Amino acid sequence: MSETERITIxxxxxxxxxxxxxxALEEAGATYDTIWIDLMDKEEWYEQKVNPAxxxxxxxxxxxxxxxxxEAPSTDAVxxxxxxxxxxxxxxxFPAAHLLPADPVLRARARLFIATVDAKLIKALVGFLFLGAPLENLLAVFEELQAVLPPTGFVVGEWSIADASFIPILVRVRSLLENVLENYNPEAAKEGVEALRSPRFARLQQYYEDVMARPSTSKTWSEEKVNLSFARRMDRFLKTGIINNEERVPVPST
Ligand SMILES: N[C@@H](CCC(=O)N[C@@H](CS)C(=O)NCC(=O)O)C(=O)O
Structure with a gap:
């Protein structure tokens, strides 16, 4: 398989x-096409022709x-x-891009970090945003992840797919707390902004600065669009209890 195959995401x-x-595609310097799907108004062709699972x-x-x-991808495409x-x-x-380090120990650390983000951070975020879980649960997971960051640099030193797994959630949480959540849960928003700016999260703040200075972040982070889209999702949730296409909770009575 050559590196020159067409990539569509x-x-x-x-x-x-x-x-x-x-x-990761930006970090690899890849050429790729993006097809955007509106999850709040998903067109049938996507599930029927592209990703039936x-x-x-x-x-x-x-x-x-x-x-x-x-369009449906060709049958012989991966x-x-x-x-x-x-x-x-x-x-x-893209081996030349070193999206994972060569050292097996660092590779294991990167994979463990990703596993922790997936197992704990996402759950804590959904719990806080939609299920009434305390903000502190989310902050505690950030603290756990912060604790494994090296004194400088990225998750395993050089930027890796471990950073790719974490950055989208970190930048969303920061921005939602600062710009959107005050309309829905002002106390938690204020508490969250203050906590993430406090000495408790000093290392994470440095990490955030490093992440924001990276061209891959500026090319892929659509802050305004994400915040608008989150507000749409939150408004739907408050009316219907729908979190996403898999999770729904009873609408709280007023
Ligand atoms: N474990 C999956 C999670 C992907 C996922 O849950 N994607 C959601 C959006 S956050 C989705 O596409 N949901 C389908 C829908 O909302 O219709 C991954 O890491 O790729």
């Missing part, structure tokens, strides 16, 4: 999972001709779901 602006893949994003197509919205799997695939097909 199906992404949604509000989801952190495709954002992971976009970051749940219609989730991200979804990567490797090979085949140029794709347009509504098709990969799950952001973690896609990140590893990109590390494999």
């Amino acid at each position: 199906y992404a949604a602006v509000d989801s952190p999972f495709p954002h992971r893949v976009l970051l 749940g219609g989730k994003v991200p979804f990567l197509v490797y090979g085949g001709p140029k794709l347009h919205p509504g 098709k990969i779901a799950e952001s973690r799997v896609i990140l590893e695939f990109l590390a494999d097909i």
